[in-house]
Amino acid sequence: MAGRARAGARGRARGAPRRRRRVGGRLQRAALPVRAGGRGLSGASRALMRSTTVNVALVGLGYWGANLLRTFGKTPGARIAALCDQEEQQLARSGEAHAGARCVTDYAKVLATAAVDAVVLATPPASHHVLALAALRAGKHVWVEKPLALTAAQGRELVEAARAGGRLLFVDETFLYDPLVGEMKRLVDRGVLGQLYHLSFERLGMGRIRRDSNVWWNSAPHDLAILLHLVPRRVVRARLHEHAHLRPGIADMAVCDLELEDGISAHLYLSWLHPEKTASVTVVGSERMLRYEGRFEKRTLTLYDYTLDTDDRHGNLVPVRQFAATAWTPEPSGGPSSGPRTGRRIAAVVLGTVLLALLVSYAGLAPVLARFRILGWAAPLILVPYIVINVLDTSGWRCTLPAGARIPFSSLYLVRMAGEAVNSMTPTAAVGGEPVKAHLLRAFGVSGSDALASVVIARTALIASQSAFVLVGLAALFDRLERHVAGAVWVALLLVVGAGFTLLLVRLQRRGPVSTVWRWTRRLIPRSAVVARLEARAAAIDARLADFYRIERRAFLRATLWHFAAWLVGVLEVKLFMTLLGEQISLRDALIVEALSQPIRAVALVIPGGLGAQEVGGVALCSFLGIPEAAGVALWLLKRARELVFDAVGLVYLTCRTAMQTRRAEL
Structure with missing residues (x-):
């Protein structure tokens, strides 16, 4: 061989x-x-x-x-x-x-x-x-x-x-068309690495175990093509060791050592039995080293400058330049399309701020400030209910994680805060922070597919509990209006609609929705390398979703109940805020305010955090219930203030985790 x-x-x-x-x-x-x-x-x-x-x-x-x-x-x-x-x-x-x-x-x-x-x-x-x-x-x-x-x-x-x-x-030889491989060739040919010493290749993963080929003929041609493209020299000696663990006569692991002209060596490690997929190339020169990560989210090219201590016992590697994966992006982040998107975001924030200012002006600045003076030193108490709400929501999310996940509750709490901060501060229909949560979970040993599946399931449970909570608030409103018959009809009708919608969401998640989206995306963008690399991940997410709803149905019910309890604590929060502001309202009215404000916020999807629109709708609802406008404005400003505090904590945590991961990657 x-x-x-x-x-x-x-x-x-x-x-x-x-x-x-x-x-x-x-x-x-x-x-x-x-x-x-x-x-x-x-x-x-x-x-x-x-x-x-x-x-x-x-x-x-x-x-x-x-x-x-x-x-x-x-x-x-x-x-x-x-x-x-x-x-x-x-x-x-x-x-x-x-x-x-x-x-x-x-x-x-x-x-x-x-x-x-x-x-x-x-x-x-x-x-x-x-x-x-x-x-x-x-x-x-x-x-x-x-x-x-x-x-x-x-x-x-x-x-x-x-x-x-x-x-x-x-x-x-598909990898020879990767722009990053082209950049590697340019750096090698220019002599940026100095005298070439060694090239190391790894192509690993749990791939398809084939019957008509082995791991060498399936994977080695990629690496040999890259090797001879970078270093077009004659191979003078080769040693190949193959191992067949799964099928007799069909190698699933292979290790090859090559010696090329001019004293350059190369090493290839290929395996179909490895927990993580990777395709990497390391080129070692006398002055610098080059590292290529060629699969999935790791698609990067990094140039390292290194020095050796005078006693030749220790070496320090310092990354001096990195070629990001934006080589695959058709349009850079600062391209023509980024301007309009940024402009729309700014316009949405400005519109929300104007609405908020008009609302305060309409209610009167002096009466609103008078309500805040009543609050006085009790202001820190406004944070207590939201802490409890986040604890309950984090408990609900925890129910959707794999049984083997071992994440400290405090860390899961902070991860959720970071994601919710992104949800609040971006016009992404309160889902833009969900990928952030999934990404942060990977630092605690949760796979990307399990993490994304968990946020999808948790969001579904949150929607189900929110729908039930809004129905309870609607029932309270009809009771206050003494329209019991009409209320019963509407609540029953909406209950059927809400239950049907939840069941539809669950059914869709059991039928491979992520793979379906991937296939449609693949049809729309057939040549996208990024989309092509997501096929296995899409299948893994769908498998986790199907297994959860088939095996862990009670976990979904527990998650829904935890979230519903969080909504009920929101009622107590409204009651507490109004009491601190010197306005006494009943629990029923607090329930109506908290429950019926949810659809109001949902309508303002294009404005980050529903800024302005949430306050206008909330004050209108308070006025409908007979609550003074100044008290209503003060209530919603307090809710906005405590949201900003928690968002700030979440963003600080997100920044720290990102910086930590960056430092680890550099080391």
């Missing part, structure tokens, strides 16, 4: 990077990114690049073949002319979306189709050589998934066949 790895590396080191640079740019404009098998391009190859449409035959419609089919189907200048697969059902399903394509199970019929210009091979690695060679000899251009072949001799035969027939032969 070591001999095959050594020979294959030599064959690819001589030609692959040079050919990619030679024709890659022109072929992207031709909408079929293939590369020449030899040094020059034949007339047929040039004609293909000048043509407006390339007729493609896709062979192999499995996991990766289906992705290629979607991509080619949406690529301008490419037309799906034929589909080939041994599975007739898969062939029929794929053919439905491409009515003009010829669907066959016999590969020979594909090669005999004159209309086919190029063949795309997404078949098991062992078949690449035979199928690609037949296509080249039939006069077709060939796009083949990695690896090109399983031996260097087979690879050379394909290259010679492409050269002899004047056809294009392309191996789909």
Whole structure:
């Protein structure tokens, strides 16, 4: 096996990077990114690049073949002319979306189709050589998934066949098109790292355990392509160790050590049995080091400057420059679209502030200040009910976390405050802070999928309890108006609607909503690498949601009851505030104020925290109940003040956690 790895590396080191640079740019404009098998391009190859449409035959419609089919189907200048697969059902399903394509199970019929210009091979690695060679000899251009072949001799035969027939032969090494890999190449070629010493590659995760390939042929071509792209030198020695733990004869772990010319060494560690997915490259030079994280949210490139103590016993690594993942973002944060969004946010805040000022002016500044003077030294008491409310809501959220999660209650309390601060201070319909909560939970050992699922479930329980609470407040209002019959009818009707809405939310969450959103997003943005990397996470979130509602139904009920208790404490808060302001109201009126103010705030989604709109609606509700306007204004200003205090604490915690995580990442 070591001999095959050594020979294959030599064959690819001589030609692959040079050919990619030679024709890659022109072929992207031709909408079929293939590369020449030899040094020059034949007339047929040039004609293909000048043509407006390339007729493609896709062979192999499995996991990766289906992705290629979607991509080619949406690529301008490419037309799906034929589909080939041994599975007739898969062939029929794929053919439905491409009515003009010829669907066959016999590969020979594909090669005999004159209309086919190029063949795309997404078949098991062992078949690449035979199928690609037949296509080249039939006069077709060939796009083949990695690896090109399983031996260097087979690879050379394909290259010679492409050269002899004047056809294009392309191996789909996707990572070579990553802008961050391009930046790595630029830094290495400029000598920024100094003399090159070593390259280390890790490609790990719990991937699909395949039957038709092993971890080496499935993963190593990516890293070898990057290696020989960065360091185009001949491999002089290779040692490969493989381990098959799950299926006899199919390696699921592999470790390879390579020695290249000029004394450069390389190490590859590949595994299908690893708890976290990662794809990293470390390049060590005499002056600097370069670190590439190539999967999911870790997609970054970092340059390190390092020095060694004079006694050569200790080394200090200091990051001096980082290339953020914004290389994948079509439009930078300061781009044209950020201005209008920022302007709308500012306009919303200004509108809310104006509404608040008009409200205070309408009620009279002097009467409002007089109410605050009555409050006096008892002002700190306004924070007590909200502390209790947050404790109850945090207890409700805790019910939705995985059973194995061990998070101190105080930390969970602060995480929730940080998320709610973001909810209050951004016009995101009170959900913008939920991803923040999920992100902060990861520091306590909760996976990203479990954390996001927990905030979705907790938000659902909160909505259910809020709906019930509003119904109780509505019943209290009808009782106060002595409209008992009408009240009973309306409450019963809204109870049915609220219960149905909650059941609908739960049902949707049990039917894979995140994966559904991912699929629709993938259709809208088919070429987005960020969206493509989220598929596994979407499936994990859906699995957690389904398991929770199937196994932990009582936990959802407990969460709803905790949140409902928090709403009831909000009634006591209104009663306490009015008492401190010198206005006595009944618990029924306090219930009406607290319950019916919830829909008012929900309407003001576009204004951060409902600023102004919440106060105007709340004061109008108080006036309807006979509460003096000055007392109503003072009540809602107090509620706003205690909200700002808690939001400030949450933002401080968020800032501290973010700074801590940044320092850890730098170390």
